[in-house]
Amino acid sequence: MNMRVLCFRSLVFIQLLLLVFSQNNPPGFISIDCGLPTNSTSVDTDTELTYVSDDQFIDTGVNYKVAPEYATNDLIKQLLNVRSFPHGTRNCYTLTSLSAGSKYLVRATFLYGNYDNKRNPPNFDIHLGVNYWKTVDIPDADGAYFTEIIATATSDYHQVCLVNKDRGTPFISVLELRQLETTLYTDANATQSLVKFRRFNLGASDEQR
Numbered sequence: 001m002n003m004r005v006l007c008f009r010s011l012v013f014i015q016l017l018l019l020v021f022s023q024n025n026p027p028g029f030i031s032i033d034c035g036l037p038t039n040s041t042s043v044d045t046d047t048e049l050t051y052v053s054d055d056q057f058i059d060t061g062v063n064y065k066v067a068p069e070y071a072t073n074d075l076i077k078q079l080l081n082v083r084s085f086p087h088g089t090r091n092c093y094t095l096t097s098l099s100a101g102s103k104y105l106v107r108a109t110f111l112y113g114n115y116d117n118k119r120n121p122p123n124f125d126i127h128l129g130v131n132y133w134k135t136v137d138i139p140d141a142d143g144a145y146f147t148e149i150i151a152t153a154t155s156d157y158h159q160v161c162l163v164n165k166d167r168g169t170p171f172i173s174v175l176e177l178r179q180l181e182t183t184l185y186t187d188a189n190a191t192q193s194l195v196k197f198r199r200f201n202l203g204a205s206d207e208q209r
Contacts (some may be wrong), residue, residue, distance in 0.1 A: 062085075
Protein backbone atom coordinates (compact mmCIF):
# COMPACT_ATOMS: atom_id res chain seq x y z
CA MET A 1 0.00 0.00 0.00
CA ASN A 2 1.21 3.47 -0.83
CA MET A 3 2.55 5.15 2.33
CA ARG A 4 0.78 8.41 1.56
CA VAL A 5 -2.55 6.59 1.26
CA LEU A 6 -1.88 4.76 4.53
CA CYS A 7 -1.01 8.00 6.31
CA PHE A 8 -4.09 9.70 4.91
CA ARG A 9 -6.36 6.86 6.05
CA SER A 10 -4.75 6.93 9.49
CA LEU A 11 -5.27 10.67 9.70
CA VAL A 12 -8.93 10.33 8.70
CA PHE A 13 -9.41 7.60 11.33
CA ILE A 14 -7.85 9.78 14.03
CA GLN A 15 -10.02 12.72 12.99
CA LEU A 16 -13.13 10.53 13.19
CA LEU A 17 -12.14 9.38 16.67
CA LEU A 18 -11.64 12.98 17.75
CA LEU A 19 -15.01 13.91 16.25
CA VAL A 20 -16.79 11.12 18.12
CA PHE A 21 -14.99 12.02 21.35
CA SER A 22 -15.88 15.70 20.98
CA GLN A 23 -19.53 14.83 20.36
CA ASN A 24 -19.68 12.60 23.43
CA ASN A 25 -17.71 15.02 25.60
CA PRO A 26 -18.32 18.62 24.52
CA PRO A 27 -15.79 21.30 25.52
CA GLY A 28 -16.38 22.53 29.06
CA PHE A 29 -17.93 19.23 30.17
CA ILE A 30 -16.55 17.02 32.94
CA SER A 31 -18.52 13.84 33.67
CA ILE A 32 -17.31 11.66 36.54
CA ASP A 33 -18.65 8.25 37.58
CA CYS A 34 -17.51 8.23 41.20
CA GLY A 35 -16.29 4.87 42.48
CA LEU A 36 -15.67 3.46 39.01
CA PRO A 37 -12.46 1.38 38.81
CA THR A 38 -9.29 3.16 37.69
CA ASN A 39 -9.09 3.89 33.93
CA SER A 40 -12.67 2.70 33.40
CA THR A 41 -15.47 4.58 31.64
CA SER A 42 -19.23 4.28 31.35
CA VAL A 43 -21.60 5.71 28.75
CA ASP A 44 -24.96 7.24 29.61
CA THR A 45 -27.54 5.55 27.38
CA ASP A 46 -29.75 8.66 27.20
CA THR A 47 -27.19 11.40 26.57
CA GLU A 48 -24.40 9.22 25.10
CA LEU A 49 -21.95 11.16 27.26
CA THR A 50 -18.88 9.27 28.43
CA TYR A 51 -18.28 9.24 32.20
CA VAL A 52 -14.77 8.63 33.49
CA SER A 53 -13.41 7.17 36.71
CA ASP A 54 -12.79 9.68 39.49
CA ASP A 55 -9.27 8.43 40.25
CA GLN A 56 -7.72 11.34 38.33
CA PHE A 57 -9.66 13.93 40.33
CA ILE A 58 -9.13 12.75 43.92
CA ASP A 59 -6.66 10.54 45.79
CA THR A 60 -8.68 9.70 48.90
CA GLY A 61 -11.74 7.55 49.55
CA VAL A 62 -12.80 3.94 49.00
CA ASN A 63 -14.77 2.51 46.09
CA TYR A 64 -17.94 0.51 46.69
CA LYS A 65 -20.87 -0.92 44.74
CA VAL A 66 -24.45 -0.42 45.86
CA ALA A 67 -26.05 -3.48 47.44
CA PRO A 68 -27.40 -6.02 44.90
CA GLU A 69 -31.04 -5.39 45.81
CA TYR A 70 -30.66 -1.77 44.66
CA ALA A 71 -28.72 -2.53 41.46
CA THR A 72 -31.89 -3.00 39.41
CA ASN A 73 -32.00 -3.11 35.62
CA ASP A 74 -33.52 0.37 35.39
CA LEU A 75 -30.76 1.97 37.50
CA ILE A 76 -28.42 4.03 35.34
CA LYS A 77 -24.84 2.79 35.23
CA GLN A 78 -23.41 5.86 36.95
CA LEU A 79 -25.35 5.07 40.14
CA LEU A 80 -24.06 1.53 40.57
CA ASN A 81 -20.85 2.71 42.26
CA VAL A 82 -19.99 5.20 44.98
CA ARG A 83 -16.83 6.62 46.47
CA SER A 84 -16.99 6.75 50.26
CA PHE A 85 -14.82 8.85 52.57
CA PRO A 86 -14.45 7.15 55.97
CA HIS A 87 -11.24 9.02 56.78
CA GLY A 88 -10.67 12.74 57.21
CA THR A 89 -13.09 15.58 57.85
CA ARG A 90 -12.79 17.12 54.40
CA ASN A 91 -12.21 15.29 51.10
CA CYS A 92 -12.06 17.27 47.86
CA TYR A 93 -12.36 16.65 44.13
CA THR A 94 -10.31 19.02 41.95
CA LEU A 95 -11.89 19.86 38.58
CA THR A 96 -9.24 21.44 36.36
CA SER A 97 -8.82 23.12 32.96
CA LEU A 98 -11.51 25.70 33.67
CA SER A 99 -11.56 29.20 32.21
CA ALA A 100 -11.32 31.93 34.84
CA GLY A 101 -14.33 34.23 34.58
CA SER A 102 -16.55 31.59 32.98
CA LYS A 103 -19.73 30.27 34.57
CA TYR A 104 -20.17 26.60 35.36
CA LEU A 105 -22.97 24.41 36.59
CA VAL A 106 -21.73 21.75 39.01
CA ARG A 107 -24.03 18.84 39.85
CA ALA A 108 -23.45 16.21 42.53
CA THR A 109 -25.61 13.07 42.69
CA PHE A 110 -25.95 10.60 45.56
CA LEU A 111 -27.51 7.13 45.74
CA TYR A 112 -26.82 5.42 49.04
CA GLY A 113 -28.04 1.97 48.01
CA ASN A 114 -26.87 0.52 51.35
CA TYR A 115 -23.37 0.25 49.90
CA ASP A 116 -21.86 -0.16 53.39
CA ASN A 117 -24.45 -2.69 54.63
CA LYS A 118 -25.24 -0.45 57.61
CA ARG A 119 -28.72 0.63 56.47
CA ASN A 120 -27.97 4.07 57.88
CA PRO A 121 -28.09 6.85 55.24
CA PRO A 122 -25.72 9.69 56.22
CA ASN A 123 -25.97 13.45 56.63
CA PHE A 124 -23.01 15.60 55.56
CA ASP A 125 -22.12 18.91 53.94
CA ILE A 126 -20.89 19.68 50.44
CA HIS A 127 -18.74 22.76 49.76
CA LEU A 128 -17.55 24.47 46.60
CA GLY A 129 -14.02 25.39 47.58
CA VAL A 130 -14.16 26.88 51.06
CA ASN A 131 -17.77 27.98 50.67
CA TYR A 132 -20.75 26.04 52.04
CA TRP A 133 -22.95 24.69 49.26
CA LYS A 134 -25.60 22.49 50.87
CA THR A 135 -26.29 19.87 53.52
CA VAL A 136 -26.81 16.46 51.93
CA ASP A 137 -29.44 14.64 53.98
CA ILE A 138 -30.09 11.17 52.57
CA PRO A 139 -33.46 9.93 53.94
CA ASP A 140 -33.51 6.46 52.38
CA ALA A 141 -31.45 3.94 50.45
CA ASP A 142 -33.17 3.70 47.08
CA GLY A 143 -33.67 7.31 45.98
CA ALA A 144 -31.16 9.30 43.93
CA TYR A 145 -30.62 12.81 45.26
CA PHE A 146 -28.77 15.62 43.57
CA THR A 147 -27.82 19.22 44.14
CA GLU A 148 -26.59 21.85 41.71
CA ILE A 149 -24.68 25.09 41.99
CA ILE A 150 -23.90 27.74 39.36
CA ALA A 151 -20.63 29.50 40.06
CA THR A 152 -18.14 31.72 38.27
CA ALA A 153 -14.62 30.31 38.20
CA THR A 154 -12.07 32.68 39.71
CA SER A 155 -9.16 30.44 38.66
CA ASP A 156 -8.58 27.46 36.38
CA TYR A 157 -10.15 24.94 38.75
CA HIS A 158 -13.05 24.26 41.12
CA GLN A 159 -12.85 22.08 44.22
CA VAL A 160 -15.88 20.12 45.37
CA CYS A 161 -15.48 19.03 48.99
CA LEU A 162 -17.46 16.55 51.10
CA VAL A 163 -17.39 17.46 54.80
CA ASN A 164 -17.94 14.92 57.56
CA LYS A 165 -20.16 16.13 60.44
CA ASP A 166 -20.05 12.89 62.43
CA ARG A 167 -23.50 11.97 61.17
CA GLY A 168 -22.48 9.16 58.85
CA THR A 169 -19.78 8.70 56.23
CA PRO A 170 -19.89 11.09 53.24
CA PHE A 171 -20.09 9.50 49.79
CA ILE A 172 -20.85 10.50 46.22
CA SER A 173 -22.13 8.72 43.10
CA VAL A 174 -21.73 11.19 40.23
CA LEU A 175 -20.04 14.56 39.78
CA GLU A 176 -20.65 16.69 36.67
CA LEU A 177 -19.49 20.08 35.45
CA ARG A 178 -21.00 22.00 32.53
CA GLN A 179 -19.77 25.32 31.16
CA LEU A 180 -22.51 27.91 30.65
CA GLU A 181 -22.83 30.99 28.49
CA THR A 182 -21.55 34.00 30.42
CA THR A 183 -24.77 35.91 29.69
CA LEU A 184 -26.87 33.38 31.62
CA TYR A 185 -27.73 33.75 35.30
CA THR A 186 -26.45 37.28 35.81
CA ASP A 187 -26.77 36.95 39.59
CA ALA A 188 -23.97 34.38 39.56
CA ASN A 189 -20.65 36.20 39.66
CA ALA A 190 -17.21 36.09 41.24
CA THR A 191 -18.60 36.88 44.71
CA GLN A 192 -21.83 34.83 44.82
CA SER A 193 -23.20 31.57 43.44
CA LEU A 194 -26.66 30.17 42.83
CA VAL A 195 -27.85 26.89 44.41
CA LYS A 196 -30.77 25.03 42.83
CA PHE A 197 -33.95 25.20 44.85
CA ARG A 198 -36.39 23.61 42.43
CA ARG A 199 -36.64 23.07 38.67
CA PHE A 200 -39.76 23.13 36.50
CA ASN A 201 -40.04 21.91 32.91
CA LEU A 202 -42.53 24.43 31.56
CA GLY A 203 -44.67 23.30 28.65
CA ALA A 204 -43.79 19.62 29.01
CA SER A 205 -46.33 16.85 28.66
CA ASP A 206 -47.16 14.61 31.61
CA GLU A 207 -44.73 11.99 30.27
CA GLN A 208 -41.86 14.51 30.10
CA ARG A 209 -42.04 15.85 33.65
